Amino acid sequence: MSRYDPRGRVNRALLVGVSEYDHTAPDPQGVNGQLPAVLRNRTALENALNRGHVFGTGEVRALASPTPDDFTGALHRACEEARGLLLLYFAGHAVTSTSGNELHLQMRTARVLTGNGLPGSVSFSEVLGELVESKAEQVVVILDCCYAGNAAGVWHRFDDPKRKKHKILLLMSVQPNRCILGGDADVATPFTRETVRVLDEGGEVWLSKLYDTVKQRMAAAKYKAEDNDPQRPQALAPPWDPDADVLLAAGPITSWPDPKPSWFRRVVIAARKAAQRLGRTALSVLLALVATGAGGYGVLVLTGDSGPCEPPLELRVLTDPDLEPAMRAAADAYLASAANTTDEGCRRSGITPYSAGAAHVVTALGERSDPWQQPRDDVNPQRDIGPQPDVWIPATRADVGRAEEAQVERVFARLEPDAEPFAYSPVVLAVPKDLGAGLPPTGRSLKELVSAFKQADPKAEVRRPDPEFSDAALLATAGLYGDGADVRGAEQLVDGAGRPESSAVRLLCTLPEDDAADGRSAVLVPEFLLRSGVGCHSVTRAERTAVYPDDVPGLEPTFVRVRWEGGDKDEQARDDEVDRFRDWLTGEDGRKVLGEHGFRSATGARGLLGGKADDHGLEPSVPPADPADATQLDRTLELYGNAHGPGRVLYLLDSSGSMAGLWDGPSGGPGILKQTLKGLGRGDEYGVWAVHGLNGRTHTELLDFGTHSRARAEQALKTGKGGAEVRDAEADPGAALLDALAFMRERGASDERPQLIVYLGDGEDDERLSGDRLREVEERARASGVPVVMVTLNSGGCDRDRPGTRVAEAAQGRCLDAGDDLVPALRDEVARIGTGEE
Structure with missing residues (x-):
């Protein structure tokens, strides 16, 4: 194996965090208990990998408390999709077989039966079987669970006649035959916490460096496993040859001094006291001075979670898959902003953006808010979508109407949408420049434009994401169907075998894997993605020109406050932080970030919020189509379901x-x-x-x-x-x-x-x-x-x-x-x- 830099390849990271279990003690068949810290693990590692510039947008997938079928299905998809690096992370309960020869990863439905039966678990041998057959060139497995160190023995005993298992490297949170402590809800578990810190230090982080640094930090901090044993991370197999390593992060380089020197601590304490006396203006000056002298670490100490700062309130922001990259960038900018910093230099709130299929979210908020609070075996939005959101940002305001229309029984989630969207992006037919000659930029229906494009070249194809996941695809499909009289004919205009990609981001990520298909395919995507692009590849995509159908509504992301029954214990504090984030996002600073990602103004001529249209081959102004209609979208989904x-x-x-x-x-x-x-x-x-x-x-x-x-x-x-x-x-x-x-x-x-x-x-x-x-x-x-x-x-x-x-x-x-x-x-x-x- 040679030193492996996966940048520019098709990479995948699957982050599996089982924080919630259906069967726990004192149930005699239950696992030891819930693992609230694992929720922090998953979100912290996801954010670190997204900031690390090795995995691109859409390449990191987090899986919250899956069933065994959910896990194995997601693992198989990741193994099929990855061509470069495949990273698998698991945090949750795990047990060994009686002999100790097998490690069983316990999923949400896990139980422990008399006679060592382990329903709801997946053996590590089964995981290795999937990984060795993956199309990835390199695989890294990170385990943060009890008995994680036993995975090395499973690897050594694994029957590998094709000699493929050597592409798999293991990083394990504890030595063999040891259990670790479950932690609490406020912070990630020690191993993952230290892993994230190393990944976030900036510069190139190779697997060997990650292992050595985490091991040293955990030893210095004297972290304990159960029975007061030291918790010592393991790897298969250190030390790595300098020419046999894997790059995991390559973020912007920052200068991080050792936080222990007394002079630095004295500066921080003095700065905080001065800030308390002099207020925000002085704090801004102090932050600049400390950042200059301490390479940014002082800013983190003054504004972060360490020292006298209380853990910030965490806001959960649920959005459409196509909007997630932009919402994540906005959240990152907001977290470091003055608006989110107290006079004492502490963060007011943390923000966790996540996404799920748009149609599934509408159903969950409309018909299934009860099982979102009290999950059932058959209906569990916490598993299928994620935690209960404080804020929902759908891609179209019509989704709010669809959800509210479905709220006919007991309602546990009350939706409070803003009166107007805060941005706009038309849905376009993005045509390869070599094939787009003769198509007018505007003034025709989508069906007319697609038909003309395909008639111009017999090899031309049109691709669309899945309308059940992406609102942009649903809006485009409504345009293709028109009055719904010829759904079958409309579907024949769209190419691609099998299930379509779940989002426009994923579609734009996977098309360049086949240069010929990329060069002949027009794609139905939100216009902003042609401006901001997607980060899952550094390879060159086919250049495309935006064509604007006049009968397809655009994306109108809208800020929706979600209030949950029984969620009023910290209601005022949560309201304050939600309002603060809304004001920032819809104000000048938020509009700047949205402009950088290619969004347009939500009113008037729909001009770009940032940059010049000519620089990106876009129209300077776009007359919007009629707003999306909730009834039409529901009908389109029904017709699409029938047609597929x-x-x-x-x-x-x-x-x-x-x-x-x-x-x-x-x-x-x-x-x-x-x-x-x-x-x-x-x-x-x-x-x-x-x-x-x-x-x-x-x-x-x-x-x-x-x-x-x-x-x-x-x-x-x-x-x-x-x-x-x-x-x-x-x-x-x-x-x-x-x-x-x-x-x-x-x-x-x-x-x-x-x-x-x-x-x-x-x-x-x-x-x-x-x-x-x-x-x-x-x-x-x-x-x-x-x-x-x-x-x-x-x-x-x-x-x-x-x-x-x-x-x-x-x-x-x-x-x-x-x-x-x-x-x-x-x-x-x-x-x-x-x-x-x-």
Whole structure:
């Protein structure tokens, strides 16, 4: 392994903090207790990594008190997405097996049964199994839990025939067979607290430095594990070779003197006393003087949490995924501002920004405020979204109306929105500069702009984040759907197989992984992201030009105070700090930060709050579309859910005699179809027709149309007697396609579920798909709204004016032949319709 700098790569950090457990003592099956300090761990480490400039925006994900399925699912996604560095952090309860050979990480539902059963836990061996198969080049695991040191033994015993485990480095909070103390709610646990301090020191922080420094500081502070044992961090395996290390942070360099010298302490104490006598003006001067002489540390001592300062009140700010980077920057600026500093030089409040899917937040605040306070096994917003927010900043004020409309039963969260939004950003179609010629910057509907863009280049694609997570995507989808009369047709304008990215930030992060896809894809995103960009890559993205549809409302972030039933013990103090943050955010200082991130004024001509439009290829002023309508957004979500619910796929497999040489093996007709089944789930309906015969019935069923297990479907496609067989007959593809279009039209008449027809053949019978018959199939396909994928196993089947090409274009589908990367392409088309693995 060589010295590893992950900057510029696709990195992921998954921070798992289990602070809340469903089963705790005195329940005989419960874990030892709740871990409120772990909530501090998670937020502190998340903030440190985001400030460290190794992980970019959107690359650090925090997972609060997950179930085992939530954890393993998130871990699998991180392993699939990471290409550079993958960092996994776990804090929570953990236990070992009776023999001590296995470490079990206990998730929210953990219980301990008689006989050493451990439901609700995930073994560290299972975690290693995921990590070694990850696509990441380097993996760092940080464990802050009881028995963390036992992970090294699990690593050594892990069966690794492919010799992949050596890319995994471990940093552990305590030596083997030791428990650590759980801490309290006010501060992070010692190991994570010291880790965050080292990461925040600035400059380059390599894993070896982090380990050595944390170990020294914990020894000097004499931190204790349970039974009064010293708590000594461990690593696998120190010391590192100077040429074999991993960079974890590279923040701005600060000069941090040793806080112990008596002269410095005397200066700080004198400064505080002077500040108390002379007030804020003198304090500002003193801060500048102390910062000059002490490299900024004096500012932290005077304004931070150390010394006589009480722990500041913590405000929780929940926002939309696309807004989180800007809100985090605003929070960081506010925390260091004079507005958040007392006359004694202490912080008034801390702020924890976090985000969750917009539709899920609306549902939780509207229908589920009760289980947010009292979580249930089936409904737990604390787990799925995060802690109860003091402030909610949705991307559109219409979300407030949607949530309030849903508050029909007992309401435990009262929403108090500001009368007006504090910023604005239009939703734009961001088009690669090489493909954007001829598109007017404004004055047309989104559907017209998308259609014109795709017609200008047959390879052009349009990408959109998930409307269930991102309000920007939901607003764009409402524009695509219009009156909702042709949802299926609107969805066919949007490309991309499988589940879309959860936010515009994530979409802009992942597209550059494929230069070709990046260069041909227009994206539906908030305009401000084209200005501020996203920090998950340092690589060059395709340059894009903003096109402004006139029928899509823009983002209008709005400040909403959230009051919780029973949350009035510190209501006045919390109100004061919320008001102070609101005044700063909506005032000159906040507008400056928002301007740096590309936002516009919420009123008037919607001019940029900072910078010049010409410098960034943007329009100087943007006439806003009509405000978002809550009812329309709810309806759009319903239509989107229907259009992306369980799908229907009908396969037509040419089984005529000419297919004999293209039948067996994974590259034969049945084998190709079998490889696409992973895109289909148990809720999807699908069937397979064997196409053969010229008179009367032109096909027979290999697999009846309905829902199926994977095993049953694969058995139907097994070649040989009793399965998929080549017939001593010719085929009539035109007649079979007409039958298939009629069949699917009947099944899709009452809903908007996605549908697809796949025809796979060798092109030998194309003479029967010509002339009037071809025109008839084209007309029927064009009117059906059902996409058709025409697959030809020989070359040239998708040349211009070939029958397969014409049918696919008429049906807004796709034509594939032997010149394409056929199996992955067809699998992607099926995955867009189905709900399976892809």
